[in-house]
Amino acid sequence: xxxxxxxxxxxxxxxxxxxxxxxxxxxxxxxxxxxxxxxxxxxxxxxxxxxxxxxxxxxxxxxxxxxxxxxxxxxxxxxxxxxxxxxxxxxxxxxxxxxxxxxxxxxxxxxxxxxxxxxxxxxxxxxxxxxxxxxxxxxxxxxxxxxxxxxxxxxxxxxxxxxxxxxxxxxxxxxxxxxxxxxxxxxxxxxxxxxxxxxxxxxxxxxxxxxxxxxxxxxxxxxxxxxxxxxxxxxxxxxxxxxxxxxxxxxxxxxxxxxxxxxxxxxxxxxxxxxxxxxxxxxxxxxxxxxxxxxxxxxxxxxxxxxxxxxxxxxxxxxxxxxxxxxxxxxxxxxxx
Amino acid sequence: xxxxxxxxxxxxxxxxxxxxxxxxxxxxxxxxxxxxxxxxxxxxxxxxxxxxxxxxxxxxxxxxxxxxxxxxxxxxxxxxxxxxxxxxxxxxxxxxxxxxxxxxxxxxxxxxxxxxxxxxxxxxxxxxxxxxxxxxxxxxxxxxxxxxxxxxxxxxxxxxxxxxxxxxxxxxxxxxxxxxxxxxxxxxxxxxxxxxxxxxxxxxxxxxxxxxxxxxxxxxxxxxxxxxxxxxxxxxxxxxxxxxxxxxxxxxxxxxxxxxxxxxxxxxxxxxxxxxxxxxxxxxxxxxxxxxxxxxxxxxx
Amino acid sequence: xxxxxxxxxxxxxxxxxxxxxxxxxxxxxxxxxxxxxxxxxxxxxxxxxxxxxxxxxxxxxxxxxxxxxxxxxxxxxxxxxxxxxxxxxxxxxxxxxxxxxxxxxxxxxxxxxxxxxxxxxxxxxxxxxxxxxxxxxxxxxxxxxxxxxxxxxxxxxxxxxxxxxxxxxxxxxxxxxxxxxxxxxxxxxxxxxxxxxxxxxxxxxxxxxxxxxxxxxxxxxxxxxxxxxxxxxxxxxxxxxxxxxxxxxxxxxxxxxxxxxxx
Numbered sequence: 085x086x087x088x089x090x091x092x093x094x095x096x097x098x099x100x101x102x103x104x105x106x107x108x109x110x111x112x113x114x115x116x117x118x119x120x121x122x123x124x125x126x127x128x129x130x131x132x133x134x135x136x137x138x139x140x141x142x143x144x145x146x147x148x149x150x151x152x153x154x155x156x157x158x159x160x161x162x163x164x165x166x167x168x169x170x171x172x173x174x175x176x177x178x179x180x181x182x183x184x185x186x187x188x189x190x191x192x193x194x195x196x197x198x199x200x201x202x203x204x205x206x207x208x209x210x211x212x213x214x215x216x217x218x219x220x221x222x223x224x225x226x227x228x229x230x231x232x233x234x235x236x237x238x239x240x241x242x243x244x245x246x247x248x249x250x251x252x253x254x255x256x257x258x259x260x261x262x263x264x265x266x267x268x269x270x271x272x273x274x275x276x277x278x279x280x281x282x283x284x285x286x287x288x289x290x291x292x293x294x295x296x297x298x299x300x301x302x303x304x305x306x307x308x309x310x311x312x313x314x315x316x317x318x319x320x321x322x323x324x325x326x327x328x329x330x331x332x333x334x335x336x337x338x339x340x341x342x343x344x345x346x347x348x349x350x351x352x353x354x355x356x357x358x359x360x361x362x363x364x365x366x367x368x369x370x371x372x373x374x375x376x377x378x379x380x381x382x383x384x385x386x387x388x389x390x391x392x393x394x395x396x397x398x399x400x401x402x403x404x405x406x407x408x409x410x411x412x413x414x415x416x417x418x419x420x421x
Numbered sequence: 422x423x424x425x426x427x428x429x430x431x432x433x434x435x436x437x438x439x440x441x442x443x444x445x446x447x448x449x450x451x452x453x454x455x456x457x458x459x460x461x462x463x464x465x466x467x468x469x470x471x472x473x474x475x476x477x478x479x480x481x482x483x484x485x486x487x488x489x490x491x492x493x494x495x496x497x498x499x500x501x502x503x504x505x506x507x508x509x510x511x512x513x514x515x516x517x518x519x520x521x522x523x524x525x526x527x528x529x530x531x532x533x534x535x536x537x538x539x540x541x542x543x544x545x546x547x548x549x550x551x552x553x554x555x556x557x558x559x560x561x562x563x564x565x566x567x568x569x570x571x572x573x574x575x576x577x578x579x580x581x582x583x584x585x586x587x588x589x590x591x592x593x594x595x596x597x598x599x600x601x602x603x604x605x606x607x608x609x610x611x612x613x614x615x616x617x618x619x620x621x622x623x624x625x626x627x628x629x630x631x632x633x634x635x636x637x638x639x640x641x642x643x644x645x646x647x648x649x650x651x652x653x654x655x656x657x658x659x660x661x662x663x664x665x666x667x668x669x670x671x672x673x674x675x676x677x678x679x680x681x682x683x684x685x686x687x688x689x690x691x692x693x694x695x696x697x698x699x700x701x702x703x704x705x706x707x708x709x710x711x712x713x714x715x716x717x718x719x720x721x722x
Numbered sequence: 723x724x725x726x727x728x729x730x731x732x733x734x735x736x737x738x739x740x741x742x743x744x745x746x747x748x749x750x751x752x753x754x755x756x757x758x759x760x761x762x763x764x765x766x767x768x769x770x771x772x773x774x775x776x777x778x779x780x781x782x783x784x785x786x787x788x789x790x791x792x793x794x795x796x797x798x799x800x801x802x803x804x805x806x807x808x809x810x811x812x813x814x815x816x817x818x819x820x821x822x823x824x825x826x827x828x829x830x831x832x833x834x835x836x837x838x839x840x841x842x843x844x845x846x847x848x849x850x851x852x853x854x855x856x857x858x859x860x861x862x863x864x865x866x867x868x869x870x871x872x873x874x875x876x877x878x879x880x881x882x883x884x885x886x887x888x889x890x891x892x893x894x895x896x897x898x899x900x901x902x903x904x905x906x907x908x909x910x911x912x913x914x915x916x917x918x919x920x921x922x923x924x925x926x927x928x929x930x931x932x933x934x935x936x937x938x939x940x941x942x943x944x945x946x947x948x949x950x951x952x953x954x955x956x957x958x959x960x961x962x963x964x965x966x967x968x969x970x971x972x973x974x975x976x977x978x979x980x981x982x983x984x985x
Binding site: 127130131133134137138140141142144145148149151152154155158159162206207209210212217226227230231232233234236237238239240241242243244245247248249252269272273276300301302323326327329330331332333336337338339372375376380387390391394397398401402404405406413 | 433436437440441443444445447448449450451452454455457458460461462464465515516519520522523524527528536538539540541542543545546547548549550551552553554556557558584587588613614615616617618620638641644645646647648651652672675676679680682685693694697700701704705707708709711712
């Protein structure tokens with residue numbers, strides 16, 4: 085099968101001096117008329133720089149991670165003494181050792197509930213529209229440019245929007261509803277972009293298969309697009325919520341009180357219809373506001389409270405982001421179209 | 422039979438149209454948000470500028486809106502914003518670029534797979550936490566190095582802000598460099614170039630507009646950042662270009678006013694909208710520039 | 723190629739592959755390749771897709787070292803030094819400095835025309851303007867591009883046409899005076915006119931340098947090469963003077979491929 089090349093001329097004499105692997109060779113290489121030894125020197129220098137840069141890059145990466153570890157450990161150490169069960173069940177107090185984050189975490193939970201209820205349906209619907217329905221025209225272009233720009237608007241601007249529009253024009257007050265709506269608008273671009281990316285990763289032959297069976301557009305969306313993109317959408321929603329949970333500036337801007345020693349009305353009641361929406365109008369505080377409040381006080385005892393609450397908040401955001409990353413990793417691994 | 426079918430199709434058609442309209446309205450919410458922002462900022466600012474001449478706003482060197490002798494020189498707040506952003510960029514650009522080059526050209530696939538999500542986690546830390554870190558960890562540390570450094574200062578806030586945007590800058594730059602086709606790298610390696618030579622002379626210039634976009638979007642984030650500055654840089658308006666001083670930024674001023682209880686409709690209340698409008702225009706310029714760069718880069722490959 | 727063919731034993735040898743195996747991870751892409759490369763001759767590698775011809779070419783300048791999991795067994799000795807290019811002690815960077823490569827798709831760097839050609843010299847630490855200018859002009863002339871670009875050396879290389887870009891890449895490869903020029907299907911992304919000019923260039927270049935070219939176009943192999951090697955699923959099936967391979971192949975499989983009956 086295989087035919088060996090014909091016998092060729094013999095190799096050059098054994099005694100021939102190699103210019104490779106040994107310095108000070110002849111000008112055989114003729115590399116830009118430079119001596120081979122000089123070339124080797126240049127390669128060695130270039131490689132040294134290579135190594136130095138590699139180490140520098142690793143150090144830079146390490147520095148980033150180290151800062152984060154320091155931040156985490158510093159907070160844990162500062163707040164360690166305050167992380168007791170009481171800390172989670174006490175209201176804020178004028179005395180640092182007795183203060184807790186009950187109203188803060190309840191407020192955060194309720195605000196997040198509003199945010200999720202508004203941002204998820206709106207964001208997913210907008211994402212579906214842009215991917216599956218939108219015609220290629222100037223209206224669509226405006227919507228797309230607009231979403232890209234909204235993602236870059238500083239969060240405090242959303243606070244000003246909420247202050248002017250929700251608090252005063254719509255008279256919603258400095259309530260849980262206002263805060264929830266504000267944060268929902270803030271994370272809307274995140275949810276929309278995640279939805280679009282998830283939908284875009286569904287190959288068109290899936291759609292075509294369904295259309296070929298006579299499905300309408302909405303049926304295709306309902307039966308195929310939404311279920312298949314659910315994982316990706318969830319990832320985006322979680323990342324958006326993790327961002328909302330830590331947002332401080334817009335909530336401060338709407339004038340949320342920082343000293344709240346009571347809980348909003350319970351959403352579940354004992355009498356018919358068992359649900360109450362009174363809590364939506366309630367004043368509130370949230371975790372990041374509580375941390376800001378305690379950090380801004382000169383008394384170092386309150387700094388320990390801030391550290392403890394900060395540790396809890398970081399843990400919450402880390403868990404959420406970690407969950408999102410893991411979810412995305414799983415989707416990437418499992419889906420093979 | 423055929424009439425029956427037709428009517429069925431018509432009702433189906435109506436249902437589809439209704440659903441499409443609902444989805445379209447949802448997409449319009451984002452446009453409405455932008456319009457709402459512009460409306461509110463402009464509306465309150467117009468009232469503000471009826472009382473404070475634009476010229477004074479741009480040229481006055483004092484910012485004392487809450488005093489009896491009120492001055493409205495935005496340059497005072499702008500100086501704080503620019504100095505702190507400058508410090509942040511001095512940290513974020515070198516570190517972010519170094520990390521991006523390292524991850525894109527030097528690190529193994531496994532190291533990259535580990536580092537990218539960790540960077541992502543880092544960028545998810547709430548900024549109030551970074552503020553705490555700047556005020557209560559970094560500032561005491563810096564005070565040991567720089568005697569006389571005040572408890573509130575732009576330097577500490579700027580450095581921490583820089584660290585906060587490192588993952589952002591690194592991630593966008595890395596994406597840009599990875600988008601440079603492998604054939605260019607091979608061309609360079611085939612000439613006997615090392616990794617560093619290839620990275621600096623071929624990949625970096627090839628990804629330049631994408632990397633520039635990363636820097637510009639980083640600037641935009643620094644300019645709009647609020648909590649780190651409100652916590653660690655102080656809220657005293659101070660016209661300074663010295664990062665070791667305390668100064669309020671545009672964002673910190675808005676927080677300061679919001680924390681007090683200014684009556685709705687007062688000049689003080691309108692001030693924050695004028696400041697907000699300035700901030701919005703500033704970040705808008707950077708964002709538009711950044712997105713244009715990014716688009717140009719995407720078209721290149 | 724009309725003149726009588728010299729005896730192979732008298733031809734100077736530039737390189738020799740001996741018992742060369744190559745693995746992508748567990749997959750063996752080259753099997754026991756033995757093949758000579760004669761000095762200042764054009765050797766063409768032909769064969770159906772996936773036969774390993776590009777893989778073989780990329781062994782010569784150790785491009786496979788760039789990706790993890792690749793493994794060479796056997797040797798490629800470079801003459802006259804008679805050193806094994808694939809030996810672990812040999813620096814792949816030095817190998818790549820001595821052997822240049824031109825790729826399938828033109829891949830000019832995002833730099834000016836001048837800097838593209840000067841790149842290899844700069845990598846070698848040459849920074850003197852006068853030397854660079856001289857070398858760049860020489861290389862561009864050799865690549866038959868000088869007249870077209872001499873007035874716009876500071877233009878970005880992207881602005882050139884596809885054929886010009888490929889000639890620029892050839893100039894880039896020539897500027898460092900390589901001992902062997904490796905071409906990996908250099909015309910597959912070009913139109914027929916640009917292809918003709920590259921082919922003409924290759925025939926001229928063999929006065930100066932040894933050339934190894936991978937092509938999937940048999941007419942091209944017949945037009946430009948002195949020697950042709952036919953490969954099939956990682957093996958060298960037949961090697962010989964191009965005339966012989968195309969007119970009277972010894973192996974029936976080669977003949978089937980040449981005559982278009984398969985592949």
